[in-house]
Amino acid sequence: MGYMHKVFLSGKGVYGCSSCETHLAKRDDITSRHYTGQYGRAVLLSNVVNVIYGEEEKRAMTTGVHIVRDISCMGCKKYVGWTYIKAYVPEQRFKEGQFILEREIIHDVSRDWDY
Amino acid sequence: MTLSLDVSSPPTNSEIQGEDMIATTSNSGAGATDSNRLQALSSPTNGSNSNNGTSPSDARSVGLADTNSLKRYPGLAQEARRTCLRDSQFPEEQVVRLILQELRDRGFADTFEQLQKESGYTLEDEAIAQFRNSVLAGRWTEVEKAISSITIGIGSKKTKQAALFIIKRQQFLELLEARKLKQALLILQNELSTLTDDIPQLHRLSSLLMCPSPAELHTAADWDGSNGRSRFIVLESLQKYIPPGKMVPIHRMETLYSQAITQQCSTCEHHVCSPENNLYIDHKCPQPIFPPELQISLEGHSDEVWYVAFSPDGQYLASASRDKTCIIWSIADYSIVGRLEGHEGEVSYLAWSPSGKYIVSASSDKTLRLWDVETGETLQTFTGHTETVASCRWLGDNDRFISGGMDQKIIVWNTKGYMLKQIASPRVHDIAVSVDCSLLLVADDKSSVHMYDLATLTLIDKLEEPAVIMSLTLSSDARYCITELRNGELHMWDLESRARVREFTGHIQGNYVIRCAFAGYDDLFVAAGSEDGQLFVWNRNTGRLLTRLKGHTKTINGCSWSSKAAALATASDDKTISIWPAYHGAPSDMADTEKHTANTATSSMSSSSSFVPAAGPSDDDQSMSAAV
Ligand SMILES: [Zn+2]
Numbered sequence: 001m002g003y004m005h006k007v008f009l010s011g012k013g014v015y016g017c018s019s020c021e022t023h024l025a026k027r028d029d030i031t032s033r034h035y036t037g038q039y040g041r042a043v044l045l046s047n048v049v050n051v052i053y054g055e056e057e058k059r060a061m062t063t064g065v066h067i068v069r070d071i072s073c074m075g076c077k078k079y080v081g082w083t084y085i086k087a088y089v090p091e092q093r094f095k096e097g098q099f100i101l102e103r104e105i106i107h108d109v110s111r112d113w114d115y
Numbered sequence: 116m117t118l119s120l121d122v123s124s125p126p127t128n129s130e131i132q133g134e135d136m137i138a139t140t141s142n143s144g145a146g147a148t149d150s151n152r153l154q155a156l157s158s159p160t161n162g163s164n165s166n167n168g169t170s171p172s173d174a175r176s177v178g179l180a181d182t183n184s185l186k187r188y189p190g191l192a193q194e195a196r197r198t199c200l201r202d203s204q205f206p207e208e209q210v211v212r213l214i215l216q217e218l219r220d221r222g223f224a225d226t227f228e229q230l231q232k233e234s235g236y237t238l239e240d241e242a243i244a245q246f247r248n249s250v251l252a253g254r255w256t257e258v259e260k261a262i263s264s265i266t267i268g269i270g271s272k273k274t275k276q277a278a279l280f281i282i283k284r285q286q287f288l289e290l291l292e293a294r295k296l297k298q299a300l301l302i303l304q305n306e307l308s309t310l311t312d313d314i315p316q317l318h319r320l321s322s323l324l325m326c327p328s329p330a331e332l333h334t335a336a337d338w339d340g341s342n343g344r345s346r347f348i349v350l351e352s353l354q355k356y357i358p359p360g361k362m363v364p365i366h367r368m369e370t371l372y373s374q375a376i377t378q379q380c381s382t383c384e385h386h387v388c389s390p391e392n393n394l395y396i397d398h399k400c401p402q403p404i405f406p407p408e409l410q411i412s413l414e415g416h417s418d419e420v421w422y423v424a425f426s427p428d429g430q431y432l433a434s435a436s437r438d439k440t441c442i443i444w445s446i447a448d449y450s451i452v453g454r455l456e457g458h459e460g461e462v463s464y465l466a467w468s469p470s471g472k473y474i475v476s477a478s479s480d481k482t483l484r485l486w487d488v489e490t491g492e493t494l495q496t497f498t499g500h501t502e503t504v505a506s507c508r509w510l511g512d513n514d515r516f517i518s519g520g521m522d523q524k525i526i527v528w529n530t531k532g533y534m535l536k537q538i539a540s541p542r543v544h545d546i547a548v549s550v551d552c553s554l555l556l557v558a559d560d561k562s563s564v565h566m567y568d569l570a571t572l573t574l575i576d577k578l579e580e581p582a583v584i585m586s587l588t589l590s591s592d593a594r595y596c597i598t599e600l601r602n603g604e605l606h607m608w609d610l611e612s613r614a615r616v617r618e619f620t621g622h623i624q625g626n627y628v629i630r631c632a633f634a635g636y637d638d639l640f641v642a643a644g645s646e647d648g649q650l651f652v653w654n655r656n657t658g659r660l661l662t663r664l665k666g667h668t669k670t671i672n673g674c675s676w677s678s679k680a681a682a683l684a685t686a687s688d689d690k691t692i693s694i695w696p697a698y699h700g701a702p703s704d705m706a707d708t709e710k711h712t713a714n715t716a717t718s719s720m721s722s723s724s725s726f727v728p729a730a731g732p733s734d735d736d737q738s739m740s741a742a743v
Contacts, residue, residue, distance in 0.1 A: 002627030002646075002670050002688055003421045003437075003463045005544050005560065005585065006503055006521050075479075 016109030429679025519543030634676030644671025
C-alpha cells in the first residue's frame with residue numbers, strides 16, 4: 001500500500017474518526033443517508049480520505065451480492081465502513097466506487113452536525 | 116615522486132634543491148640531483164653522446180635522425196605525414212613542444228635532448244629557462260628583472276604589476292618564515308601596498324607579522340613554505356602572464372588529457388562510475404547499469420518498508436517500516452546489525468547524522484527518536500509535535516536536526532532533547548536542507564515549495580506546482596530539487612533559475628508517498644519507485660529513461676544511492692529491501708575475464724563461452740545463486 005500523508009479537510013461539515021479524530025469525509029460528499037451498516041445507521045459518500053483498505057470480498061446484502069472492501073481509519077486502524085468494488089445487480093451499479101461510513105463510528109469534528 | 120636514484124652517479128651540482136622541485140624543473144643546471152635522467156637533462160652537452168651514437172642495431176634512430184646535421188630525415192618525415200598525420204589539424208611545433216614538456220617532466224632526459232635536436236624545436240629559450248630556475252631557487256631580484264625584461268614577454272603594465280605582486284608576496288612570506296621581520300615589513304609597506312588596491316588582502320598579509328612561528332605562518336597564510344611547493348605555485352601563477360608560445364603552460368598534456376576525459380564523461384549517458392583515466396579508449400560506462408543479476412534482497416521487516424537510506428560511509432543501510440521498527444543492515448555481508456524498536460506508530464522517515472553515529476526517525480506516533488547506531492538504543496524521544504511527523508533532516512553538525520509535521524510546526528531540536536526553535540508553517544509534507552545548511556525547502560500539503568534562508572528563516576521564494584506535493588529531494592549540490600506530485604508527475608527544478616527544467620515519466624504513482632533519489636556519479640541519475648514494483652532510473656540532464664529495475668512484487672516507496680557503496684537500495688511494500696550494485700569498472704572486469712579464460716583454457720577447452728570461471732561451472736552456479 002505505502003505511506004500516505006494524512007489529509008486535513010477544511011470548512012464546515014467534516015466527519016472524523018470518533019476515536020482519533022482523523023478526518024474521513026466531507027458532509028457535502030454524502031450521496032445518501034438511507035443506509036444501514038454493521039452498527040446501525042450509515043451514510044453513502046462519493047469520497048473519503050485517510051482510510052486504509054482491507055481485502056476484497058464477496059458479500060450478500062439486502063440489495064444483492066456485492067464485492068466490497070472494508071475500510072479503516074488510517075490513524076487508529078479501527079473499522080469505519082466499506083467501499084463497493086462491484087455490484088452484481090444492475091440497478092445497484094451506481095454504488096461502485098462509493099463508500100459507506102458507519103454513523104456510530106464517526107462524528108462531526110467541525111461541531112456543526114445538523115443530522 | 117617516482118625518481119629512480121642511481122647511487123653510483125654522484126651529484127653533479129652543489130646547488131641541490133628539494134627533490135620535489137627537481138622533478139618538474141629545469142633543463143639547465145640549477146637543480147640537478149643524482150638521478151641519471153635529470154643529470155643528462157640538466158647539461159645539454161650530455162645528451163649529444165647518445166645522440167651521435169647511432170649504433171646500427173638501433174634502427175629507429177638511424178631511420179629518423181640524420182646524425183651529422185641533426186636535422187630530420189626529410190623523406191621519412193614526409194612519408195609519415197602522408198600516411199599517419201594527414202588529418203592532423205595541429206601545428207607541429209606545438210605538438211612537439213608538448214611532447215618535450217612531457218618528456219622533461221617525466222625525466223626522460225636523453226630522449227628530450229634527442230627530440231629537441233631531431234625536430235629543431237626547443238621547449239624553452241635560455242631566458243625562460245633562467246627565469247624558471249630563478250623562481251625555483253628563490254632568486255627574487257633576478258625574477259623581478261626578468262619580469263620587466265622584454266624577453267619573457269609579459270605585456271602590459273597592469274599584468275606586470277600583478278606578476279610583481281605575486282613575487283613580492285612570496286618574498287614577504289619567505290622573509291617572515293626566516294624571521295626577518297624588518298625586511299618583510301619594508302616589502303609590505305614599500306612595495307606590496309603600491310601593487311594592489313586590495314586592502315583586505317594587505318590587512319591579511321600584515322596580520323601574518325604576528326605569527327610567532329613558521330608553522331603558524333604556514334597555517335595562517337595557507338602557504339607551505341619556501342621548502343614546500345610554494346615556489347612552484349608561484350611559477351604556475353606567473354606563467355599565466357607569460358605568452359604560452361614562450362612558456363608552455365604547466366602540465367599541458369595532462370590538462371588536455373583531463374579535459375578529454377571530462378568531455379567523455381559528460382557525454383556518457385549512463386555515467387555511474389568514476390572514470391578510470393584510461394587514455395587508450397574513450398570512457399563509456401558499461402551497460403546495463405544496475406545489472407539485475409546482481410540484485411540482493413534483504414528480508415527482516417514484518418510489514419511494508421517505507422524508507423531506506425545508506426549511511427554516510429556507505430557501509431550500512433537503514434530502513435524504516437510500517438512495522439514500527441527500523442533495521443540497520445551491514446553492506447559488507449547484508450546481515451542485520453541492529454533493530455531499532457520503540458516507536459508506537461509506523462516509521463515513515465529516518466536520517467543518518469553526518470558522522471553516521473546517530474539516526475533520527477520520524478513516526479506517526481507524533482514523536483521523533485534519536486538512536487545510537489552502535490547499540491541500537493533510543494537516546495532521546497522528542498515530543499512536541501501534535502500530529503504525524505512527516506520528515507526530519509540533520510543540520511550540518513551532529514548536534515541539531517529539524518523536523519516538520521502535519522501539525523503546522525517546524526521544530527529545530529538538539530540531540531540532548533531540547534527544542535531550540537519552533538516555527539509556524541503550513542502543514543508539512545516534506546522538508547529538505549542543503550548540505551551547507553543555507554537553504555531549507557518545505558513542501559506544504561497543498562502544492563507549494565517554500566524556500567527559506569535557513570540562517571534567518573526568511574522566505575526567499577515559493578515554487579508552485581499543479582498538484583499536491585508528496586515528497587521533495589534535493590541534489591547534493593543543492594542546485595536541483597525534485598518534486599513528486601499526487602497527480603503522478605515528477606518534476607525537476609533548477610533552484611538557481613527557479614524554473615522547472617525537466618519532467619520524468621513512466622512510473623506509476625497515486626495517493627502514496629514515493630520518495631525518489633539522485634543517483635550515479637555526480638547525481639547524474641534520478642531514481643524513483645513505482646506502484647508496479649519497478650524502480651525507474653532516468654538521466655537527469657536528458658530526462659531519458661535509462662533502466663527499469665524489476666525485482667519487487669509491490670510498490671517501491673523509497674530508494675537511496677551511495678557513491679561509496681556504488682549501489683542503489685530500494686524499499687518496498689513487499690516487506691523487502693533490495694540492493695542494486697552498479698556495474699563497476701568494466702575494463703578491469705574484462706581483464707579479469709581474460710585472465711580466467713587464460714587460466715582455464717587447457718582444462719575447459721570444450722566451453723564455447725568466452726567467460727570461463729576459474730573454478731569451473733558448478734562453482735559459478737553456486738556463486739550466482741548466492742549473489743541473487
Ligand atoms: Zn481513528
